[in-house]
Amino acid sequence: MTTPRFDTHEAISNFVQGGFTPEQAEAIIKFEKAKDESGLVTKSDLAQVEYKLEKKITKLEHKTENGLAALRQEIADTKIWILKVMFGQAALIVGLLKILEQSK
Numbered sequence: 001m002t003t004p005r006f007d008t009h010e011a012i013s014n015f016v017q018g019g020f021t022p023e024q025a026e027a028i029i030k031f032e033k034a035k036d037e038s039g040l041v042t043k044s045d046l047a048q049v050e051y052k053l054e055k056k057i058t059k060l061e062h063k064t065e066n067g068l069a070a071l072r073q074e075i076a077d078t079k080i081w082i083l084k085v086m087f088g089q090a091a092l093i094v095g096l097l098k099i100l101e102q103s104k
Contacts, residue, residue: 008033 008029015025 006033 011029012022012025015028016022020028
């Protein structure tokens, strides 16, 4: 993150022109300079973070779409397998019933 530039001489001059004594102006400037501004971000910083987040979101969207497609295919395959098992069971039941009929 970049720190914005601050012209202390100009600021002191502006305070003095506004009616402050040079000592008051310097005290205000010292106070301002002592503030911890390390957590501040610039528009450029935000734009970089936004770009990175958009890339990650796009990547996650593609992964989700691919995962959903694979899941849909797996569900379709499972349905086909269930139908095969059901037909197999039906054929087995019919065959057993015929065997039982013949044994009477």
